[in-house]
Amino acid sequence: LQFYCSNVIAKAWNAVCPLVAKLKRFYEFSLRLENALRSLLEALTSPPYAPMQHLEREQALAKQFAEILHFTLSFDELKMTNPAIQNDFSYYRRTISRNRLNNQQLEAENEVNNEMANRMSLFYAEATPMLKTLSNATTKFVSENKTLPIEDTTDCLSTMACVCRVMLETPEYRCRFTNTDTVLFCMRVMVGVIILYDHVHPVGAFAKTSKIDMKGCIKVLKEQPSNSVEGLLNALRYTTRHLNDDSTSKQIRALLQ
Template structure:
């Protein structure tokens, strides 16, 4: 079934959002998630990010189809002296490790794309909310990156074969190295790269961690840019998604569950990034994100659809358990 860049084709035309700008003046502005086209000023960055998003679609398809080499590995472990069994397991694991390597390397491309977009949305030329409004094609790409990130991590958490396959690969490589049998296999993923990949896949949400770290690094690498420029951009995106989800007029235009999940993933993604970047986090009363409203929107969905997103808020945010977090917010995110 054909996807539409994992974003809904029916998000409505211009979505009206009430948002506070950096001068704290209430104002109306619009984000067009459906029909926004890149202007000449956006075109260069848009094309670069679009190439990454094209690859992202392929990555998701490959991850969703990832079957693992569990049976071959099991037989190899049970019959360590049978050379044919060992060769079959090794032959099954090698292409999978190559795929895992590609996923890992793609995370760096995603990081570069995120930083490119943050460069634009935090530019001193205009407030972040105005940048989002004026560069809606890039705002849409920002949302697509977040959607991919949450979707990748959701899928990864359901595929234990990933870490099992890679662990088997590393054990086998170590044994081959000891016996001087490495040959060309060792050049696929050398020891240094294997260590980095192990850390990456050890995270429950590796792509989200990559983006969180990248956003933090963006802020620290650009001290001349007020941190509010970044957090205002993120809180605005959270507000856009929340309004789309809680307003019947907009929800009625959604024609599929994937449309709904797109908005939910983007909303959760920007909340997590905001919580990692803002000194006080996303959960305090003074936060520019309506956390109560965002969690309520999540809770209104079928539990099977959003449990992974709720877990992302529970376990990958930084400030949820701070004393400053209101008790009712923690209660809303409890597992009860």
């Protein structure tokens, strides 16, 4: 029996180590995304151009911004539907902690030691870890660039949201989409910039004074098949800051129920 248990434990450990190594690579990638996002925001908001002028002049950078948001929402949707990620990582942490108490060190700790495991644990504890990283990066960008009017950042985000909404709801644009992946790309980018806007704007994206047409954006999402947008609607419900503020109309709350 002891041999059988040891064999099972060894198999479980050998199975979980490659998964933890992969989780580490995604965590480190999130740090690179954070730096990239801040650089892109600086390029897309710096004077003397208005947000729309920036997006027209710097289309390649705007596309990279959109690609980051697309990946972020894709990753977080997968993470939310895979609870095994945190279960496996919790098992890994318990194992290395138990071995440390026994003055043993496992080979896997050379790649993911206790300090790294603690940072990764905080990252994966978030419901939407990549989006949380980008939201924090955007907030930090605004707070550190005090000479840059906050409107320069929020106008850039609201302009991108408007462009995506128009592309999704206008037949002339929709007929150019050759596959559903393009529609999903636009939806993810739209939701991503709405969430970033809501984190950095003083009253958020849902207030009447918001420059984002939230009713139109939500309506566009709800016109799509429910299996492709439920994760995006949940992101608006649970990762925004101002949805439950008094300034949010009952109609918008009802749309997101």
